[in-house]
Amino acid sequence: MPMPMPTTPATLDRFLTPSHQALWADADAFAQEQVLPLVERMESAPSRVDRKLARLMANRRWFGVTVPAAFGGMQAGHVAKTILIHRLARVSGAAAAILQASLIPVAALLHFGNSDQRTALLPSVADGSMLMxxxxxxxxxxxxxxxxxxxxxxxxxxxxxxxxxxxxxxxxxxxxxxxxxxxxxxxxxxxxxxxxxxxxxxxxxxxxxxxxxxxxxxxxxxxxxxxxxxxxxxxxxxxxxxQGFAVAQSSSVLYGRPNLAAVSLGLHESAVALTAQYISARPRSKGTLADLGVVRDRLGQMSAREIMARILAYHAVDMLDRGLPCDMELITAKGIGHELASDTGTDAMELHGANALDDSYPLQRVWRDMQTTYAPAGTGEVQRIRLAEGLLQEHRRSPEQTDDSGRIAWSVLLADRIRPARLDPAAAV
Structure with a gap:
């Protein structure tokens, strides 16, 4: 059953321009009209890689969301990128994963490619004819x-x-x-x-x-x-x-972590919405499950987690778009965002009871997809260790001081390379 498409939440007003809001609506419409009809087919054939979704997104030039306009990209920035991934994940974690996974190597090319490489390759990335x-x-x-x-x-x-x-x-x-x-x-x-x-x-x-x-x-x-x-x-x-370590680590921190935070957020939002629908319709005594105080308590906790995860995710990428030091915020958005979503996923499964085990209920797919955002770009333990190192001021500030644990503030070091891909409101949609 298609879920209602809400307007942008007021909690994000300080992060979103009118162009962002238009992109949000466009992504929601695309997810409902183009992605949702493919979900059942993908679920019924787990050993098959879907290629149609990538073509559909390529046609919208979304793989070039952070590519500068000089190379044919949208030059729409990291908040815009998060909107696309987040809204796709609300309907399909796989669709969001397809988009976010190709944006990480694009970061490597943007940050470390020489003039010839960027000129030769970025236009093909931007128009979707080449995936990375x-x-x-x-x-x-x-x-x-x-x-x-x-x-x-x-x-x-x-x-x-x-x-x-x-x-x-x-x-x-x-x-x-x-x-x-x-x-x-x-x-x-x-x-x-x-x-x-x-x-x-x-x-x-x-x-x-x-x-x-x-x-x-x-x-x-x-x-x-x-x-x-x-x-x-x-x-x-x-x-x-x-320089391969720098290529891998910077791409993971500046793109991988916020991308995965966006995937977690979309799945988190879906789990909350599906649970609210389920308990509102599930008969219990003379009413429904939603009438029970203990159930409302758990749903309220799920909603609170979702709000926290949303603010974390968008606050971090807004800082990135504005050229501010934000490695710690990106780490938090990914690590804590997954934890919040995982806890909500557990509550959602338990509130669905035995029906959570039935693959005819979409929650099972959402819960399975949630498990995939833990390890990539660093497990929860890795994220917390990095946060502790930042608190203890153990991060280094220049390539010459980089050590084997990767303690470096990439949002500072690469600020001049990130800035050309910041938001161009006219190009965001």
Whole structure:
């Protein structure tokens, strides 16, 4: 059953311009009219990657939401990006994941690409004719970047890349991958040992493994890619040799964390709305479940969490758009946003009783999708450790001071590179 499409909540008025509000309405209409009809098909075929949704969003140029207008992008900023992901996730976590996953490598290209790379690639990103992925995580190492085994060696004419990457968002539909690999001997500091490369899917030696179903986000491909002696010319190094750690970490902090906060927020909102609908219609004694005080207490707690998560998510990206230091806010939005959504998901499942176990109820899909936002861009423990380090003033402020734990304020260091993609109200819709 389609959920009602509310207007923008008053809690966000200080963050949203009229252009943002128009984009919000456009995203809601798209989600209801174009995405919702595809959800049942994606859920019924969990081993299949959906390609239609990406085409539909590409036609709207949403993959270029933060790309500067000079390259054909919307130049609409991070609040606009959050609106798109948030509103899509309210209807389909998979649709939101498809969009957000391709925006992270776009950040890497924006922040570290040279003039030739940006000129050659960003127009195709902006018009949706080329989708990107970022490949950092490995099967045995997870998010431990320092333990990375994929490596590339210079043979005199090209870099030769070999290794395997796991959990690559949009692995099966991306045309171009940002691949981070080791280019220095083990023992070299992580901040200097890795390099990022631009690798095309159709290059010899690139193998995208067969997609297998996951717990949630059915329709979204986040899979395994192997690289077997793939030859990469020097002009396809992204950034400088030895700068791969910075490419991966900055993209994760400035795009990955707020993107996942937006996915969590949309799912959170959906869980609250579905539960309110359910308890209002579920008979109990002479009324409904909604008449019971104990049930209202739990629903009220769910609503409070949703409001907190919403403010956290939009406050952080508003700061990013305004060029303010906000690493801690981005970390909080992701880490706490997931925790709040997860707690609400548990309450929603319990208030649905045994019906929560029935896949004919959409809450089950929402709950499964919620589980997918915990690990990417750092687990909850990682986020809290980073917050503690910030409180203890352990963050470094320049590339020369970067240590292996990545303690650096990326919103400060890359402020001049983020600023060109700030909001252009006329281009937001």
């Amino acid at each position: 992925s970022i490949a950092v995580t490995e099967p045995d190492q997870g998010g431990h970047i320092g333990g990375m085994k994929a490596s590339a060696e210079w043979d005199g004419t090209a870099w030769v890349l070999s290794g395997t990457k796991a959990h690559v968002g949009n692995s099966h539909i991306a045309d171009l991958h940002v691949v981070v690999a080791r280019t220095a001997p083990h023992g070299t500091r992580t901040s200097q040992a890795l390099t990022a490369f631009l690798v095309r899917t159709d290059q010899r030696g690139v193998h995208v493994h067969r997609h297998t179903s996951k717990l949630g986000l059915h329709g979204f491909g986040f899979g395994l890619i192997s690289f077997d002696r793939v030859r990469i010319p020097s002009e396809n190094v992204l950034g400088e040799e030895g």
